Amino acid sequence: METRVRFAPSPTGALHIGGGHTALFNWLWARRTGGKFVLRIEDTDRERSTQEYEETIMSGMRWLGLDWDEGPDLGGPYGPYRQSSRLDLYWENAEKLAAEGHAYKDGNAVIFKVLPNVELSFDDVVYGRIETKSDGLRDRESGDLKDIVLLKGDGMPTYNYAVVVDDHFMKITHVIRGEDHISNTPKQLLIYKALGWEPPLFAHLPMILGKDKKKLSKRHGATSVYEFRDMGYMPDSVFNFLANLGWSAGEDKEIFDREEAAELFELSRVTRKPAVFDPDKLNFINQEHLKRLDPTTRLGLIKPFWKEAGLPVEEYDDAYLAEALTLMGGRGQTAKELAAFSDYYVSFEPVKERWKPEGVSPVGVTEELRPKLKDFFSVLLAEPHWAAEALETRARAWVEEKGVKMKDYAMTLRYALTGMKVSPGIFEVATLLGRDEVKRRLEFYDLV
């Protein structure tokens, strides 16, 4: 039988990390088994659901590379895929439950009667056997057995009811969702039972917690996938990072792409312990993916951040800019960081803003030192073969002759060209910047 899984967000906010994690594992399982991944919108909360959020969630999923096979935009054989368009189905089956005595009406609402001592144990694909009875479904204060609202006063179904009806009619084979739903499962099982339907397999996923071990929320800073995009994280990295939460590819493999993950994924390897979101690890994974990018892709990623910083990106050709980024090597953990670290290739302005004569490590540009620096830079600028190796050879010869330290002069050059105390090899930087630009920058600081 074909595997059918679904991700069923309610459009009451952007796609957050926890939702992305759930969607990702569903996607992985669908791709691994060659099955179908269904997107269903649970918009039964009329107050909070909006069309905008629905679109935001969908584009968040697309950004992560989680494509679905059936959904409100694509349609499919078991639609419609928006709960607000499936009301007849909910009404019909609620009516049936009421007619058979499983439910009763309370005004417009239809409420499922919970009987004591009903066996509701089930075998969770990741948690194993979960033993419970209907007796556990008690009210917080009164402690009485609590009936389950099926249809609300406004005619909309509740989550626990709609999810059963939809999963059944959409022929979902595996319900893969967060562990916070384990305790909802018995209620749903009760409804399956009353309706005489075969329940799907359940596979619950460990929660993602913040540093304080509490369920990840806004308090923990960035939680929507878009915030990560805006901070300069790549979708491949966020995907990779999320996939490693509650699952491992095995064999110490932790950097991978979607295809590899889809090939290796196994529900049986999903862990049960809640996972703490570690931004350091995300940074590392992002850096790894950043390093693996080809120059063109990398440039496409960095450009927006340069532009955002107000740099005249259009004045340069792509080959030059790509070369600059190649020179940057493994520096920077996010696109934003890499863009900030490499602004001096695109403009002299940020260099000027950072420059302080005394800021040059370790000695600063003192008037006493200036003549020597001028001599050094003049010699460099006079180098006929404008290439990193030739410049370095020339510089080494000069410092050796003068009996001074390369570091003092290289650092001043670095600072004048980049406005930073750290950069790739400064002769490489100078080479790429070109003789004219190097001269311009040095002249500006009266260093040549």
Add this chain to the structure above:
RNA sequence: GGUCCCAUCGUCCAGGGGCCUAGGACACAGCCCUUUCAAGGCUGCGACGCGGGUUCGAAUCCCGCUGGGACCGCCA
């Protein structure tokens, strides 16, 4: 309060009776490389929550405790 779930380095994972003096990764520290910072290489720091069993042997199985978490909405 009730029900359920979970428990290996600070964090993410591996290990599921002997291969474990517990492995990898992030982070952290140090060294090498070096004109600086990354990258890379090497080294170090660092965990089976506690107590009982079962067993020749337990991180691994069982029980209890403790500690976390989730749910108990006409929210999803």
